[in-house]
Amino acid sequence: MTESDFEFLRSFLKQRSGLAMTAEKRYLVESRLSPVCRRLNLADLHDLVALLKLGRDGAAERAVVEAMTTNETFFFRDRTPFDLFRDVLLPQAIARNAGRRRLRIWCAAASTGQEPYSLAMLLQEAAPRLAGWQVEIVATDLSTEVIERAKAGIYSHFEVQRGLPVQWLIKHFAQVGENWQISQSLRAMVDYRQLNLLNAFDGLGQFDVVYCRNVLIYFDAPTKADILNRIAACLAPEGALVLGAAETVIGLTDRLQPNPDNRGVYGHAAPGSRTAPIPVAPAGPLSAAPPSRPAAASALAPASALAPLRASAGR
Structure with missing residues (x-):
């Protein structure tokens, strides 16, 4: 993933979900979005960014946001x-x-x-x-x-x-x-x-x-x-x-x-x-x-x- 692709994803995620992704989270972006690329039959994250820039695929946009959302929870958490x-x-x-x-x-x-x-x-x-x-x-x-x-x-x-x-x-x-x-x-x-x-x-x-x-x-x-x-x-x-x-x-x-x-x-x-x-x-x-x-x-x-x-x- 190039620096420009990462910066675009940081901006996209901030705008759509409020997530503040620091430079240290680059590995997390790559690990969570690589499966999204495979599901969408895209070669890599550069192709995913290109798709997002078109702004025409709402399903892909939702998939990216949901992939980056942490859903850790359990019953009576922290009691x-x-x-x-x-x-x-x-x-x-x-x-x-x-x-x-x-x-x-x-x-x-x-x-x-x-x-x-x-x-x-x-x-x-x-x-x-x-x-x-x-x-x-x-x-x-x-x-x-x-x-x-x-x-x-x-x-x-x-x-x-x-x-x-x-x-x-x-x-x-x-x-x-x-x-x-x-x-x-x-x-x-x-x-x-x-x-x-x-x-x-x-x-x-x-x-x-x-x-x-x-x-x-x-x-x-x-x-x-x-x-x-x-x-x-x-x-x-x-x-x-x-x-x-x-x-x-x-x-x-x-x-x-x-x-x-x-x-x-x-x-x-x-x-x-x-x-x-x-x-x-x-x-x-x-x-x-x-x-x-x-x-x-x-x-x-x-x-x-x-x-x-x-x-x-x-x-």
Whole structure:
């Protein structure tokens, strides 16, 4: 791969997905995109770059972006954010929303579904406290391929062994050949949508809890700041944003501040406590966001079983 080809790919990936590929990541670009060349019957990365420069092959463009996206995840990853949800964030949201009996959660980098399904399992355990509530989990990801995998809810033996308690595997999964499929009731709780975090969040509505974990680390500071500001606009007045252990809002936005009692949790900043964030550079032209489909909400039935319920996405 020539230097000019690498520079083009860096620019292409930055514009389409926000990925900031440093010079040290050249080997990663070559290793991940070489299989894409083979699938497209192209001789090498130079031919792939030539194809991308034409701007006429949307399938090739998506294949390149998805090949470079990291989809590492597992059930109850890092455990603490899920303990916080069960013990702190969910009880707070229940008390706060008791009047309208509605709860909305957004997993902003859902990958193959382990994070939203982990939250869904916790919600099923809390079903007696949520009888008669309208509960919705919206799960988004850039990659259409991983979204389809998440919708199917089928995982290998290795995947269900990573972080999932054995008693919950027995309770919530059925064996399908050598794999395991999560129950239909849990799959019905999650509304999966394709979404590029660089694009507008129009149509998502407002959320009580947002999980955006281990994805901001791949962006440069101005892109992080832009995404965090737009997440803040989607967060309920007393809502909570949960980031990954290596991520923070400090120095990036004045709209959010750390929760002093719970590490990794952020809420709206009080007006008097705001400090100047870093300036956000223009992102440049991006492809239009795909139209949002209506949210398929889920509700908790009085008998503690979760069932699908139609509802609008906003509130």
